[in-house]
Amino acid sequence: MMKYDGENWFSHIIFPTPFNLLSNDLLWMLGTWVEIIGAIALVLGLGTRLFSLLLIVLTVVAINTVHWSSEWNTLSELWQGYAISNKGHGNFKLPLLYLIMFMPLLFSGAGRWSLDYLLKKIVL
DSSP states (O other), X not given: OHHHHSOOOXXXXXXXXXXXXXXXXXXXXXXHHHHHHHHHHHHHTSSHHHXXXXXXHHHHHHIXXXXXXXXXXXXXXXXXXXXXXXXXXXXXXXXXXXXXXXXXXXXXXXXXXXXXXXXXXXXX
């Protein structure tokens, strides 16, 4: 919700290809709505695999552009970013945990208490 209510802090970020073909304002809007709608959809179990994939892509791009240390020479230097801190080593622990949580949803889909399961039962 900070992105929804806040200002665009993507304006100075250079995104990797193919995302650099879109404007930073459009990426801000897309990222905000994927996070909001995706979170609601995952809670409801609606479009679980689609939103898991979208949130995985969003998280990988975020790790690459924001959370990963901009300069590292060894894996031990990169590993310093596996911490929740603002000490200049990056900060990719929390996004990595999100990736780990999205993987089972992507590969297994939603459970029996989801709208996906209910819709599948109705259609079949």
